[in-house]
Amino acid sequence: MFLQGLSADPSPTKMVTKIIFTLATLLSYTNAEYIPPGPVYPCPKDSTTTLLYPCVCEKGSDTGLYIKCENTGLAVLSVGLGNIAGLGLPIERLLLKECKISNLFGPLFHRSTIRVMEIVDTPIKTIDQYAFAGVNRTLQELYMTNTKIEEFPKDAFMILGNLSVLSIDGHKMTKLSKDIFAGSEAAGKLERLHLSNGLLTEFPPETFQVLKKLKKLDLHGNKLVTLKRAQFKGLRDTEVLDLSYNSLTKLDGSHIGDLSKLGWCNASHNQLGEIPRGMFARNTVIKVVHLDNNKLKKLDTNSFRGMRFLRRLYLQDNQISDIGRGTFSAVTRIGTVDLARNKITKVDFQMFQAVKYAEVINLAENNITIIEKQAFTDLYQAVVNISHNALSTIESGAFQNCHNMTLLDVSHNQLSVISPGAFDENSYAYTLQMAHNHFTDFSQIPIQNMSGIQVLNASYNKIESVQKQAFPKLYELHTVDLSHNNISQIFNAVFQNLFSLRVGAEAGVPQAVRTAHGGPLAQQHQPDLQRRVPEPVLFEKQAFPKLYELHTVDLSHNNISQIFNAVFQNLFSLRVGAEAGVPQAVRTAHGGPLAQQHQPDLQRRVPEPVLFEKQAFPKLYELHTVDLSHNNISQIFNAVFQNLFSLSYQQVLNASYNKIESVQKQAFPKLYELHTVDLSHNNISQIFNAVFQNLFSLRVGAEAGVPQAVRTAHGGPLAQQHQPDLQRRVPEPVLFEKQAFPKLYELHTVDLSHNNISQIFNAVFQNLFSLRVGAEAGVPQAVRTAHGGPLAQQHQPDLQRRVPEPVLFEKQAFPKLYELHTVDLSHNNISQIFNAVFQNLFSLSYQQVLNASYNKIESVQKQAFPKLYELHTVDLSHNNISQIFNAVFQNLFSLSYQQVLNASYNKIESVQKQAFPKLYELHTVDLSHNNISQIFNAVFQNLFSLSYQQVLNASYNKIESVQKQAFPKLYELHTVDLSHNNISQIFNAVFQNLFSLSYQQVLNASYNKIESVQKQAFPKLYELHTVDLSHNNISQIFNAVFQNLFSLSYQQVLNASYNKIESVQKQAFPKLYELHTVDLSHNNISQIFNAVFQNLFSLRFLNLSHNSLEAIKPATFGTIPTILELDLSHNLLKDVSRGSLAKLVSARLIDLRFNQLQKLFQIPISLGELNVAYNNLTEIKANTWPTMNALLRLNLSSNMLADSLTSDSFSSLLTLQALDLSNNGLTKPPWEALSTLSSLQYLYVQVNT
Template structure:
């Protein structure tokens, strides 16, 4: 049973009668309860889970669980997120079977001696997010089976000696975010099964020698964000099972001798400290450290003897330090090293003998340094090198032997350097290279590239020409990026000769004014051509030559003025053509001749006024056109030939964008050629969840299409000119979690607002979205908040007979019938307003009272003896049941009167 977000203040003693022999889980989430419902819960004999989350209980008094029938069945008790400040002594003593006790998120300041006495089955104890200042053995010694203890985010200042001495099977302790200042060898004595220890975000400055000696099975030691100043002698010694040692964000300045000893497969994090000194033999017999993170420190050099011959890391991170030379890293014994990251240092060179033979090293990152010189063949000893990142440095030249023989190298990044010259053959022996990044340098010519290359990025350089025979004959290069260079009109026949399989060519921002048709003649395999941001002002006939499998052509932002007939002749497979952001005023009808495969055409942001000559259209040759964008032009009308149409040709135009033009009228010609557009152009996808239409000038809305969106959860119509909250929206709100925001609209608070008003009255609380609804009319209600208006004032003249627009009755009839000479009446309360008692009477059409009774609120029925019902002349009688408020006022409504049965 889940009771969530209800203003529940108390539970009557017998509320759970009827389900007391079956209920196993009870969840009371975000209620207003100020006292623990002892009497109501004690009869729940099979209860296994009791969850009270978000409450107002300040004291859990003695005997709260005494005599409860669930003493032998309750397994999980959650009393969380409330103002609970005090627990009575021995309060949980009767709960012998509880395995999980959760008291997090309260205001507990102290625990009493023997607080958890008798709870020998508890395995999980959560006291996090309280105000506890002390935790010792007198509090938790009775929890002998506890395996998981969370006291994080409290105000503990110390871990007293022997706190967990009797909790011998404890495996996880979380004491993060407290004010603990020190830990020593006595802190964890007796906790031989401890696996996870979380002490981050404390004030620990002193970690005694041998602190972790008694927890030899420890797997995680988290000491991040403390005040530790050094890693002391044998601080982490013979911890054979440790997986993670986190010392990040402390104040560590040195690592002493033998600090890390006899560790295996450990992730060590000492990042974000002030580490300057690493003493010799700091890491002894630490085989295969999965990650050694020394980043964000002040390291200038690491002594060669800091790691002994058996110590190595799989991944070594030394970023954001002060290293100036790669020889300051002792790599001689790092035999199992796979990833080395030395980025963001002050390296100026990679000298000779930097790398010994490291057979497993596959990734090196030395980016964001100031490297200007690399010694010849320095990487040649790395027989498994796959990725080398030298970007963001100061390299000016790559010599013939800089990289030497690197047959395994797959990716080389030399971007963001100052390279002017790459000697011919400098990369000849990188025979396996697939990706080469050379962007943002100062190269003036194309160098000899490896024959195995797949992707070459030469953008943002100073290349002015590509002479013939620049490229070797190769069938591997798929992508070439020459954007943002100085090629101009210097591309000639043979500029791309030899590139037998090139698919993507980027020539963006090169100052090209004439399409280099001849240079493309060698690129019969090209599929994507990008010529945006150049100076191409004219496209002559057959401007691109024959490119039989070109799929996409980008000509955006070129200043294009003229397009000749058959300008795209030879592009039989072109699917996408983008000519947006140019200065086209007209395009001849035959310009797109031959583009029978074209599906997407973008002519937006031009100066076009028409694309037909009234007898033929520009798009008649585009037999496969799917999407057309003509927005941001100067179209003032649409003619019959604007869009392609022919009774014998199955055009399939699906999407047309004509926004931001100067059309003042739409004629019937718009239908010609657009018969294949999708039905209901403005139909929204079925998975729509949120629609924002606020701050417009909507004064009328049809919600049929919106209400078909089954996933819609928010419709925001604030700040428009709507006067009604439509009833169909209220119907949808009742059966789903739809929220409709209509604030800041000139709402008319008449009877048509009643469906919403009645729905809000039945809610346990009114959300902010509906509290801001304000009446603009009639005048008597102007400025009033809707939820403050009384039902009677929401009136229409003349009155509307539909029950949905009539005042909501306080109660409704269940049954009215004669039984054994008595008139039996049953009803139920339908409103959440103030109802104290019930006033029942029988009247005739002259409003003469025949019978009257007052019924207590606790009753919902009444039996009237038939002999008391004696008409005074008029035989037609009515029965009325009215609600009386706590101050005696009676609210009369016609709907609460019904004719008496015959």
């Protein structure tokens, strides 16, 4: 019946089909995701975290909580840990850091469950016998770092039956007794013991005898000088021993013989003078020995006898000068031998004969002069470092059967020739370092048998030539560095056998290529950061054979004068930083050799003009960068680059810093991927029409954005003189022709700055459909002068753009450019912007900027800015504008992301009412540094959203008054800067419409001439948090003047410093719930009415320094529970009444320097620092300080205490860490007074007698 209810057809087959379909449909909507569960013991929720005080829970885990307690005392700590235990939560790790505990005692851990405990930077001197009661069954690891323990706390550790790790790092123990672990429950569990960085000088052999399971013993950083016989008796299972950084003078088998399982021993940084016979003979399984930084002088065959498993031996930084023959024959399994920085003079016969498993042999920085025959034999994949020696001779057969050495480094030596038989037919290195030697001929380096060599570095030698057979068939060699030599000749096909030459290849480093003229280069090698050769050289066609993998050719800093056609035709994979991108010149079609003088420069210089020949670059399918900068190229022939099919990843052609005078129409063929053309710093006077028409992808930093000039329609060539400059300079005026830029769909950047352009024809840019970033109009120095007067001839040097005569915009200068977003016309002499000149710039849409700063604009007419929907930044600063006409900006509908109007540094005298129309998004108006004397009513009323960092800056003007309606309803304006004006009065309610002065809301009226602030000056400003009235002439703050500042809420500051205020009246500060900083310093205040600050519920910083206060009475401050810092320095205080400051229960710092106090006052119990320097104190009486106090720093310097201090002067200052008694007339150290300061760390008593 049920099945029939589902379907009228009772067929089982159809029913099953329907059920399967239904399930498949439901499963398609199921989205299962595994969410891992949290830890078993998470940190308590916020509601219970106060129970942990003074501790914090860093994280939870499956085994317990990670608790940190910092800068607290024993009593408070006990409460916090007790509450954690009360919640039933185990502690995985407890960190006690910088706590104020000198004696660890009491029931601190009695209820806790702790596995790991760390006590760091806590001055513990003693530990009570039962201090660890309660955690004795759970504590497994105990770390004590930087304590003051003077005696090993054996009683406290005796009950720790589960302890496996004990570390006391940084202590004051000088000796250990023999029974420190006698009867201890920890003796049967302890595996790692660290007693490091202390003062231990000795300990009996029985000290660690009972630690049968100890695996590691660390005694480094102590004062041990001698060890006793059987010093480590009973430690048969110990595997690691660290005795480094002591003063041991002797270590032999009698000391460490009982350590039968010792595998790692560190005795470095001691005073050991020798390795005695059989030193480690009984430590038969030792693998690693550190004996570096000692005073060892020699090694012999007995030094390492019995150490057949030794793998690492570190002997660097000793005084070893003698190594006996066969010294290492007993350690045949050795992997590392480090003998660097010793006094070895030679590598002796068979010194490293039997070390066939060696991985590293380091002999660097010795005095080695010779490597004798068979010094290195049977090495495999080893690194051999003999650099930084005085090596001059490598004898024949020095390296025998040394297969596949990973690195052989003999750099920084005095090698001038190596014997041809130094390396036998089986010996070679993957990397051979021969740099910084004295080779003069490349054939002096024997690489004939090095079939597996991959990298050869012979730079910084004196090599003069590379002969034809210099490189045999080396199939793996891919990098050859011959830079910084004196090479004058490289024979044809010299590299033809280097089948894998590809990265940083030799051709990319030598100083020159064979001269076809046969003239050798000058002998003198000039020092330079790069490669220099003083005579002109040429490329011969066969210089580079078929090298299929070579991709980088660097021939920079040479004097190449000619590159023959197709010289690079066999470099099939040339692609990165290709040669054409680096050599100094290309073959001169005029035949004139380059001048002989080579000018020093970090770049490439050749003094005579040169030309490109058409076939200089053959079909190079992968070449993407051609750098021909810093040459004297004078002409680029048509189609010279036609075979560079893929200039396809970072496709760049750089011909800057040459003497190119013209770019012909067919100079650039169809290069589909070329996107950057740099022709800057040339002498271009003419660019033919459509010269760039085949560069289909020209888009970034395009040529038009870099050359110095564009074809002059008047036909006048540019001046011959090329002026040096950081930018591009051409001394004569030039013009744009209409067809200079063809249809370039991807070109987005045109830079024509630093030229003398005097005219831009209409629609010159009309075919640049994608011009959008840093567009040309944003950089050229001038735009066509409607007056027809050419610009002056003189070109002024400047890092920016300068043209000496005023110029104008013509209406059609900018055609319909849909993507142009940045127009930079700064640093010109524009005097007028015609109406609607920018009307076709439809989308100035991402970082849309119009910059016309640093010109000579005198006025901006009403229609200067048409409907530009996306323009957000208009910069008219640094001009001569004297007036902003009404509604001049009315069409800038969206000044919408960082919308800025900058009219600073002009000569504006007034801003009319309708100057700013309805600009819904404008948020920053900068009118600073003008001559404005008055802000008219409602002048800003249409700026509806001054909404993200909304700023009105009218500083540095001549404003004398701000009228009531100057600021209309501006809902988002948050910063008003009226500083540095001549304002003498703030009218009532002048700011009443600034509803949200909401994130860093600032009103700055400093540096004016304000004499009074009336009661209603600040209306209901709910979000204003900073009021700066400093540096005025205010003499009085009227009652309730600040009553409407309801939320002075994020860094809420009131600054009335540097005025002439004489008193602070009772109602000066109403209930301001968020005001936390009040600065009334540098006034003439002599009276503060009682409880004047009591309504400042969040006051934390109060500055009353540099006033004329004479006394502080009990009711002056009353109870201000929130104040943290009080500055009363530089007043005339003679008396602070008892209890007048005691109620500042949260105070951390009170500064009373430079007053006239004769006695101290009652301090708040929470005070951390008190500064009463430069007063007239003569004594400190008993009971001056409260019994409970937290004072850490006390400055009593420059008073008159003399020798009046007694044992009661500081008796209650148990936490004091720093005390300054300098310049007090003391005649003797006040030891009696200081005896009670148990926590004192810093004492200053200078300038006493």
